[in-house]
Amino acid sequence: MVLEEIMKKYTKKQKAELQRTSSLFYLLYRISKDLGLQKHLEQAFKSMEKYILGSQLKVSYPVYVAVMALLPLFIAPLIALTVFVITFYVLYMPPLLSIVFTIVSFILGYAIIFMLLYLVPIMMFSSRAPILEKSLVVLYAYLAALGVSGASYTEALRKLWEKSETLGAEPELTEVVKRVYILGEDVVEVLKEVAEIAPQRDFGNFLRGLANVIESGAGLENFAEVGFETALANMQAKMKEAMGALEIMSEMYVTGAAVMPILALSFAVVLATMGPSAKMFGLTLPVPPATLAGLMAFFGIPLLSIFAILMVDGTLSKIRGW
Known part of the structure; x- marks a missing residue:
């Protein structure tokens, strides 16, 4: 009955892929x-x-x-x-x-x-590596729930495959289910082989660890609990690192886009008011103060703002979805 259900869902997915x-x-x-x-x-x-x-x-x-x-x-x-x-x-x-x-x-x-x-x-x-990294917490939590409910290894694999599309792990888990349920290969060997070609190292460790648990006969909930805590700690470390980077970027932006232009304009105005006496000390500007203000207002600050936005977006992309 389980095999018929898997075959039906797998065939449906294959037909959808052919249509797309x-x-x-x-x-x-x-x-x-x-x-x-x-x-x-x-x-x-x-x-x-x-x-x-x-x-x-x-x-x-x-x-x-x-x-x-x-x-x-x-x-x-x-x-x-x-x-x-x-x-x-x-x-x-x-x-x-x-x-x-x-x-x-x-x-x-x-x-x-x-x-x-x-x-x-x-x-x-x-x-796909960042997507899989973000999905690990949910994968371990779901696997722990299946282990507590008394699900067998094969049942747990089938349930994970059913949720694989929303978790971003569909290609790997589909390959496992196809080779285990349809082609009849050994589940431990298949998990280890698929782990070797996984796009993300920690996700590969998840599949490899699951293979070791099945091979040794240990409980799913213990493996999933340890993995969940590790994945959660990694996620929190990434969040902390990203927040620290954003704090540094905000300070650099305030300094570069607000403080430095004010100081530069103040210095330019002082030199302009000093007139010829400033040249006696070798203090001259390559451009008039008004031109300098225009360059900073229309080129310097906008370019700095664009650079800051790109830096912030690159940092947030590491933790987006968590």
């Missing part, structure tokens, strides 16, 4: 397979598998490597054709030079699109 994904991707996959390129592509880009799995792209590894290799072949000719039309018919370049530009644009177009497709899953994989 462009049919062009699967057409390119079929072309790659018919040409006999698929096996070579999968072997050549084996290192990409963990990034595609953990990036939430909703595309399987074989399909994505086919798209990565073939999609630029359809776009690069369009870029080359555009360059040829512009260079030959608009700029009236010599035919040979126009052909050279066309060939170069084809090569560059293919390389740029290929690199973009190559980097997208890596960047998405890396961007």
Whole structure:
């Protein structure tokens, strides 16, 4: 009954993913397979598998490597054709030079699109690390509640998978459930293997620790309680660090945007009132005081404010959602 329920939910998710994904991707996959390129592509880009799995792209590894290799072949000719039309018919370049530009644009177009497709899953994989870090507290708390309620290891895994989408851990837990319930692999080995490709170190430790608990037969609640306290302590340390950084930024902003302009203008006004006597002591300004005030008001302070906003946003992004 449990297996039927999991199969039903897994199939539903797979259908939803297929609907969200462009049919062009699967057409390119079929072309790659018919040409006999698929096996070579999968072997050549084996290192990409963990990034595609953990990036939430909703595309399987074989399909994505086919798209990565073939999609630029359809776009690069369009870029080359555009360059040829512009260079030959608009700029009236010599035919040979126009052909050279066309060939170069084809090569560059293919390389740029290929690199973009190559980097997208890596960047998405890396961007999930903060989300998983923030979800650890909830994961441990939920696992502790399941342990107290007397849930078995397999039942706890199934429950975690059902909540994985809201917790940001869907790719990893879906891989575990698929391989354990559908393919019948050993749960301990699967957890350890998935832990090795997790985007975030602490989340990998969570899966690895869960595998050790299942292997040893220890209680889930004890493991979850210790993990919850550790994750909560890490979260509080991050919050404290961020608050300290914000305090320093606020002091720097007040000093740079309020105190320093007032002191600079006061000094400029004093020099202006001293007139020629200030030049006797070598105290001169490169610009008049009014110009200096305008530069600070319209350029200096706004640029400092933009820089401060970017710094604050970067700091808050580390703790946003906690």
